[in-house]
Amino acid sequence: MTFCHVRQRLLAVVSMTCAALALTGPSIAADFPYVDDNCGITNVYEKAPEHAVTLSNNATELMLALGLQDHMAGTSYMAALKISPQYSEAYNAVPVLSPLVATTEQLVDANADFVYAGYPDGFSESRHSRAQLQDLGMKTHLNPEGCNLGQFGFDGLFDEIRSIAGIFGVPERGDALIGAISERLDAIDAKLAGADAVPVFIFNGGESAPNAVLGNAMLSDVVKRAGGQNIFGDVDNRFGQVSWEQVADRNPEAIVVFYSGTAGGKVVTDPDGALGQARIDILKATPTIAGTDAIENGRFIPISSVLGQPGPSSIDAVERLARAFHPDVFAD
CATH class of the missing domain: 3.40.50.1980 (Nitrogenase molybdenum iron protein domain)
Structure with a gap:
């Protein structure tokens, strides 16, 4: 979305265009192994996962925002909601395993090597805990808002973007996405200066x-x-x-x-x-x-x-x- 004011609209368009070029351009080789300390579970990645499955819409969108659809074996838990328009083309290229949280059997059938939930209910004893999936050879990751004991905001989101970008060896894409979001936040701050x-x-x-x-x-x-x-x-x-x-x-x-x-x-x-x-x-x-x-x-x-x-x-x-x-x- 853009602001009505011409200058603000141009700023948003330029920002997102630069981000899109960064996300779709050649990747800079990342340092592996990458260590992911996440909500009490540590995983070491020797290379980027090749069969990732997401268990929530925000996890799906973050993967797509980083241009990682080629690393995805499936998505789930979109229910009847619609993906944000900017991600629809990439989303349509990835199999939808379930409108609810993908089951353990569906994850096994998809040969999942990375299971990412953007919300705690993706992992539960009634479905599959992280420990259970880890025992099946699937590395797991939870958006840290779900295990965070304090306030969570854009700083935490930026850390999460860096984590997923690091796991998949595309740190420059993470930096570009953070930069694009930050520019839009700055534009809003400027507009709201002095407002109650x-x-x-x-x-x-x-x-x-x-x-x-x-x-x-x-x-x-x-x-x-x-x-x-x-x-x-x-x-x-x-x-x-x-x-x-x-x-x-x-x-x-x-x-x-x-x-x-x-x-x-x-x-x-x-x-x-x-x-x-x-x-x-x-x-x-x-x-x-x-x-x-x-x-x-x-x-x-x-x-x-x-x-x-x-x-x-x-x-x-x-x-x-x-x-x-x-x-x-x-x-x-």
Whole structure:
């Protein structure tokens, strides 16, 4: 996405064009072995994996953003959500093993030598733990937001980009991607200079009591970078249940409606409507928060997990939210 202002649009186009050239150009030979210390598990790579499988949409997008589709044996857990448009061509060249998390059998059939989850539910005892897959000869990696005990934001995302680029021996592609994202963040910072932060509730479902995105999640940093302030950003956790009374007391001016593509472990055919819009309907029908500024002014911004989970599309989420929080700043 680009800004309406001509100068900003040209900056974004030049930035992404340079990044695209860097990602598709010849790779600089990396130093192997590469040691990956990740969430308590260490793997040593003598060469780049050749049959990688991703277990979440943000892991898939990061692989594609680094131009690694030729190293991929499959993707999974996109459900009925759509890949970000800039990755659709590369995504269509990679087999989709499952709309849910790929099973152990599917990973074995794909001859997976690297299994990458961008979210903790990719690895679990009910499906397959990292230890189980490691015992089957598959190296594994988890986006560190999922095992991080503190706040996670763009600095953590940049470290993750460097890790995946290092595993696959393309550090220069990682640097180019980080540079492109950083330029876009800088452009947003410049536009928002002097703007007051907008109080924001990040709603993650629930009727009798709401589930909130709290201070340690990547999405909380995304909201901050977009000129907002998570009203539960002071809570030292990633996700958790709060009360409608707390939401009312903190009086958000805007509500980010966060949703994925599944419910109850099943694929939702129309996640934008059945989950995104349904959550907006819950908010509108809850009397306790009827007097908040966000409800009275109808300021709801849906963000699916494609943009809301930590990955290369996090910058797209920042740009979308910045325009929603500060429309006057971005008006032409």
